[in-house]
Amino acid sequence: MRHPRWTMRRPVILMASAALLLGAEDWARGQDALPGSRLSIGRAKEEASFIVVAEVAETGGVVDAGKADDVSGPIMMWTELKPSAVLKGKVSAEELNRRPLQICLRGKERFPKTGEEFIVFIGDASSTAPITKILSKTKENLAAIEAAKPELQTGAADLRSEGGGLGGGGLGGGLGRAGSPLKPATPPSYQGTSIVPDKDATGDGLEVQKTFAVAMARDDPRSEEREAHFTWLDRNAYVRHYDVRRVGWRGHVLGCDSRPGGGWLVKVAVTPELRPQFSMRFCFVLDTVEETYEFVGDRVRMVESNAAIAKPDRHFFPIAW
Numbered sequence: 292m293r294h295p296r297w298t299m300r301r302p303v304i305l306m307a308s309a310a311l312l313l314g315a316e317d318w319a320r321g322q323d324a325l326p327g328s329r330l331s332i333g334r335a336k337e338e339a340s341f342i343v344v345a346e347v348a349e350t351g352g353v354v355d356a357g358k359a360d361d362v363s364g365p366i367m368m369w370t371e372l373k374p375s376a377v378l379k380g381k382v383s384a385e386e387l388n389r390r391p392l393q394i395c396l397r398g399k400e401r402f403p404k405t406g407e408e409f410i411v412f413i414g415d416a417s418s419t420a421p422i423t424k425i426l427s428k429t430k431e432n433l434a435a436i437e438a439a440k441p442e443l444q445t446g447a448a449d450l451r452s453e454g455g456g457l458g459g460g461g462l463g464g465g466l467g468r469a470g471s472p473l474k475p476a477t478p479p480s481y482q483g484t485s486i487v488p489d490k491d492a493t494g495d496g497l498e499v500q501k502t503f504a505v506a507m508a509r510d511d512p513r514s515e516e517r518e519a520h521f522t523w524l525d526r527n528a529y530v531r532h533y534d535v536r537r538v539g540w541r542g543h544v545l546g547c548d549s550r551p552g553g554g555w556l557v558k559v560a561v562t563p564e565l566r567p568q569f570s571m572r573f574c575f576v577l578d579t580v581e582e583t584y585e586f587v588g589d590r591v592r593m594v595e596s597n598a599a600i601a602k603p604d605r606h607f608f609p610i611a612w
Contacts (some may be wrong), residue, residue, distance in 0.1 A: 324400045327412065327424025332432075335424040337441040339412040341380035343387070344428055345372035346408045351391075351528060353402065364396040369532040370403070370422060372411060378436065387413070391532045394422045410436065479566045482539030484511045486559055489544040500544050503557050503584070506591050513540070516598035517580050521563055523606050524576070530608060534568035545581065554587030556594070578605040 327335060336342065351368035369391040374384050392413065394402060403409060403425060410432055412424040426432045486507045488500035517540075524530050524537070542561035550556050560579040567574050579602075583595040 324398070325403070325409070325425040325427070326394050326396060326400050326422060328400055329397060330424050331439075332424075332426075332435050333439040333441055335412045336379070336436055336439050338414055338423065339379055340415065341382050341387070341413040342378040342436065343372065343374040343382075343411050343413070344376040344378065344408070345374040345411050347371075347403045347405050348373045350402070350405060351532065364398075364400075365402075366396075367394040367402050368529060370394060371532075375408075378410070388532075389534065390421060392422055394425075479536055479538045482564055484508055484513075484540045484542075484561075485564070486541070486561075487543045489547070492544070492547070496547055499555055499586075500547055500557070502589070503544070503547070503555070503586050503591070506586065506589050507559075507584075510591055511540075512584075512591065512593060514582075514593060514596060514598065516596055517561065517582070520580050520598040520601070521576075521578065523578075523601075524563070524608065527608050533574075535574065535608075536566045536568070537563045538566045539564040542579070550585065550587070554585060556583055557586050557591075558583045574608070576605065576608055578602050 347370065349371040351370070354366045354368060370393070371388050372384070372392065374382075374387060390413075396402065408428050410426040410428055411422060412426075414421050414423045426436075484507050486504040488497055488504065492500050521537070524535075529535070540561050541564045542559045544557060544559055546558040548556050558581060560581050562576060562579045565574050565576070580596060580598045582593055582598075585592045585594050
């Protein structure tokens with residue numbers, strides 16, 4: 292199968308196929324400690340943008356990113372929380388769950404399970420694992436958080452009690468220095484259609500394909516059938532939790548043949564260009580639509596498409612860098 296000639300960095304985290312995604316239960320066996328067990332309460336409190344008491348409503352798949360040691364471990368791709376109280380920062384449940392809220396394990400730690408209630412420390416949303424520490428919801432842990440002194444020099448003087456402290460307050464209340472407000476991300480601009488020539492094209496054939504690519508970028512053809520083919524993405528939990536936007540179309544030439552009467556018939560494979568708002572630098576899907584265009588002069592007209600053919604074996608996401 293031919294692929295677009297994209298220039299990409301070495302993959303750093305994941306290819307979320309069925310072979311790599313595991314359930315949280317698979318990582319819970321034989322594990323005792325909760326995530327962030329090696330991070331002190333004082334440091335976790337100071338570094339957190341938000342600290343919430345929350346029930347785990349839903350969890351994503353787990354990617355085995357390597358041995359669960361001091362360097363790397365399995366990553367839960369997203370976590371959805373039902374907060375009952377905010378102990379630090381100001382955030383609503385809706386705002387909080389716009390983030391993927393990944394969790395990375397170390398050593399003998401285990402992932403939280405749906406229905407469990409914890410105290411959750413949430414750091415930088417752009418990091419690989421924004422949930423930095425999880426504690427059981429006990430009076431002792433609540434008291435320890437309130438009593439903990441910051442261990443970092445920077446901003447230590449700013450750590451102070453606000454609102455009703457740990458004992459009170461529902462959503463939006465809090466203790467300590469407020470986290471950065473969650474501002475809605477600026478929607479990425481539409482990128483149009485980008486087609487690259489067949490990697491094996493040479494000579495006049497290559498020049499025709501380059502000219503065709505220019506015409507496709509100019510006309511930006513978008514059929515309703517192609518849009519409908521990729522609606523499965525709208526039902527994907529990772530698309531929702533990583534706020535993945537479709538910002539255009541990219542593709543590559545599969546074939547280019549002369550047309551009786553002049554011009555060319557150019558066959559392309561097209562797929563959405565995706566832009567994640569969180570964590571992943573680049574992501575894409577393997578699903579494609581094949582379209583054939585009549586290319587005469589500098590005009591393009593679609594004459595054939597296989598958009599009506601579903602490809603469920605390619606309906607997995609994300610593949611990311």
